[in-house]
Amino acid sequence: RIMITGALGQIGSELTEKLRGIYGVDNVLATDIRQGENQNGPFSILDVTDAQKMHDLAKDFGADTMMHMAALLSATAEEKPLLAWNLNMGGLVNALETSRELGMQFFTPSSIGAFGPSTPKVNTPQDTLQRPTTMYGVNKVSGELLCDYYFQKFGLDTRGVRFPGLISYVAQPGGGTTDYAVDIYYKAIEEQRYTSYIAKGTYMDMMYMPDALQAIVDLMEADPAKLIHRNAFNVTAMSFDPEGIAASIRKHILEFQLSYEVDPARQAIANSWPDSIDASAAKAEWGFKAQYDLDAMTADMLEKLKKKLAYA
Ligand code: VAH
Numbered sequence: 001r002i003m004i005t006g007a008l009g010q011i012g013s014e015l016t017e018k019l020r021g022i023y024g025v026d027n028v029l030a031t032d033i034r035q036g037e038n039q040n041g042p043f044s045i046l047d048v049t050d051a052q053k054m055h056d057l058a059k060d061f062g063a064d065t066m067m068h069m070a071a072l073l074s075a076t077a078e079e080k081p082l083l084a085w086n087l088n089m090g091g092l093v094n095a096l097e098t099s100r101e102l103g104m105q106f107f108t109p110s111s112i113g114a115f116g117p118s119t120p121k122v123n124t125p126q127d128t129l130q131r132p133t134t135m136y137g138v139n140k141v142s143g144e145l146l147c148d149y150y151f152q153k154f155g156l157d158t159r160g161v162r163f164p165g166l167i168s169y170v171a172q173p174g175g176g177t178t179d180y181a182v183d184i185y186y187k188a189i190e191e192q193r194y195t196s197y198i199a200k201g202t203y204m205d206m207m208y209m210p211d212a213l214q215a216i217v218d219l220m221e222a223d224p225a226k227l228i229h230r231n232a233f234n235v236t237a238m239s240f241d242p243e244g245i246a247a248s249i250r251k252h253i254l255e256f257q258l259s260y261e262v263d264p265a266r267q268a269i270a271n272s273w274p275d276s277i278d279a280s281a282a283k284a285e286w287g288f289k290a291q292y293d294l295d296a297m298t299a300d301m302l303e304k305l306k307k308k309l310a311y312a
Helices: 010-023 051-061 074-079 081-102 135-154 180-191 209-220 242-250 264-271 280-286 294-310
Strands: 002-005 028-032 043-045 065-068 105-107 122-124 161-163 165-167 193-196 204-208 238-240 257-260
Touching: 002 010, 002 051, 010 028, 010 065, 010 209, 028 051, 051 081, 065 081, 074 081, 074 135, 074 264, 081 105, 081 135, 105 209, 161 209, 165 180, 165 209, 180 193, 180 242, 180 294, 204 209, 204 294, 209 280, 238 242, 238 294, 242 257, 242 294
Parallel strands: 002 028, 002 065, 028 043, 065 105, 165 204, 193 257
Antiparallel strands: 204 238
């Protein structure tokens, strides 16, 4: 039985549906800081900084797996660094402690944000220098080390992936740096043009949400004897800059126009991250394989958003 924190977030909202489809609606307890609409399964309000409530919810539900998804993303964390530290690290410690006490398998995502300006930018290795210059990155590197510690020290079965920018049409992301790559699709349909806050030539790793969700399931179901790494595996599907995604959109919306109004704060974050990372360890240790490339993602995003926005 699975407990998810941050179940109303960009990943959490779709992960909840995916896991309910695989393991059964009643076997997945969704939790978040606020009441969600149209919950079609077990749901409870949970502030992840409330350790006692988290423990009690997991125990009462009989959870054997913790998917800890609640966190502030990079841009928000840079605006409110102390809140980010308290929420991102306080929530993580509580989720690890609950999982240790109840013997649960544990997942939480890291990010390409766990790398910094001194990390090799092209084909970033699985094992390399990690000196991030953002609070989000400090949280993610600390989180990776803490999750490995719980595995080494307590034998807790912790697993994680370093997600690239994730693109989806269900829940709009909040407060990320890569979110321009989501916004651009909405604006392409609504206005046939987009003004990017990330500069031309800024390459970042990205992945379509269906591939991200499958990666979580595949990693959690992987044979632990084959795992050399644990927290956290590099995973990626593609790397592009704003011009690249615009060119892909123009294959469907010929008149699409891209312009720039660079946001110095989010550009500084993007500049500190890799251009493209190497996912060979994930492929070798648990068979990671992304299905969607840029053009396949664009075709699906535009088709699904046309329907979604038609009824908006
Ligand atoms: C962010 N989408 O922009 C998240 C993610 C790699 C990017 O961590 O903060």
